[in-house]
Amino acid sequence: MINLLFFGRLGDCALDVDKSIFYQDDLATPLDVRDWLAKAHGDLGKALSEPQVLVSVNKRVVKWDHPLADNDELAFLPPVTGG
Amino acid sequence: MSIYVSVQTKDFTVANEYQRLRQITHSAGAVVTFSGLVRDFEVGSDEQGQKDSLKSLTLQHYPEMTERLLEEIIEESQKRWSVLGVTVIHRVGRLLPNDQIVFVGVASTHRDDAFQAAQFLMDYLKTRATFWKKADVDGTEQWLEAKGSDTAAASRWEGSKHD
Numbered sequence: 588m589i590n591l592l593f594f595g596r597l598g599d600c601a602l603d604v605d606k607s608i609f610y611q612d613d614l615a616t617p618l619d620v621r622d623w624l625a626k627a628h629g630d631l632g633k634a635l636s637e638p639q640v641l642v643s644v645n646k647r648v649v650k651w652d653h654p655l656a657d658n659d660e661l662a663f664l665p666p667v668t669g670g
Numbered sequence: 671m672s673i674y675v676s677v678q679t680k681d682f683t684v685a686n687e688y689q690r691l692r693q694i695t696h697s698a699g700a701v702v703t704f705s706g707l708v709r710d711f712e713v714g715s716d717e718q719g720q721k722d723s724l725k726s727l728t729l730q731h732y733p734e735m736t737e738r739l740l741e742e743i744i745e746e747s748q749k750r751w752s753v754l755g756v757t758v759i760h761r762v763g764r765l766l767p768n769d770q771i772v773f774v775g776v777a778s779t780h781r782d783d784a785f786q787a788a789q790f791l792m793d794y795l796k797t798r799a800t801f802w803k804k805a806d807v808d809g810t811e812q813w814l815e816a817k818g819s820d821t822a823a824a825s826r827w828e829g830s831k832h833d
Contacts, residue, residue: 594732595802596813639816646735662732666816669729669760669801670706670772670792 589614589655592662593631597640600631610657617642617661618651639666671748672755675740677731679763682773687757691777694755700781702788704774710767725806729762729771732800736760743794747776750790750827751783758791760801790827797824 589608593601604624614620621642625632634640641648641664644655648664655661672694676682684705691701710724744756755777765771774791778784803814 592732594730594800595804598730599813643732643735646732646738662735664732664800665802665813667797667799667801668803668814668816669731669799670796670820 595665674757698777700784702784706772728804751787793824
């Protein structure tokens, strides 16, 4: 399984998204997952495609073509606003 | 070097945090502390020119990743300045205007390192640590956008390593 997390405003766009997806060959990278999500959830796909959105795997920021492994935690991170 | 990092819902007491930093070592000649407060900012205005004001802020973060990023930011500050102790406390959950939201404290041999490291820690914390703010403005909730001024403040430290 791949566990999905959506933070900040991305969470509001992903309320009806299943946060646990089966690990499979055609979802090999965060980019694949994003494109797959965009097919069923247009607004979410648009929000995830904004250039400032970062992606992390197992709590480390990675590139969008980072290879995914089974049981990875994949998180989508909008620009941070702490402090 | 003594590091204390906490992401917490509960409030903090500046005097206690100051004492913690003060007691790390007798080599410290300076302690700089910074407290950030929730500001009652005004958002937009209606047809009568009435400004809407902030009712509350809700802070979300990415547990474990946030703490690790804060530790990395502190390690980076150590490479740039001579610091003996650093405390970073960030609150999460629902906060009201005038509540304390963030604390940064630095103990150092001399004041210049402590001032600069504290400034650096706040600039990097705001632009790199995984926190997100949602504002309740008169009953309407909205996620806040990252500010260009914060990004600009953080960028001043790039390529300027202190020896």
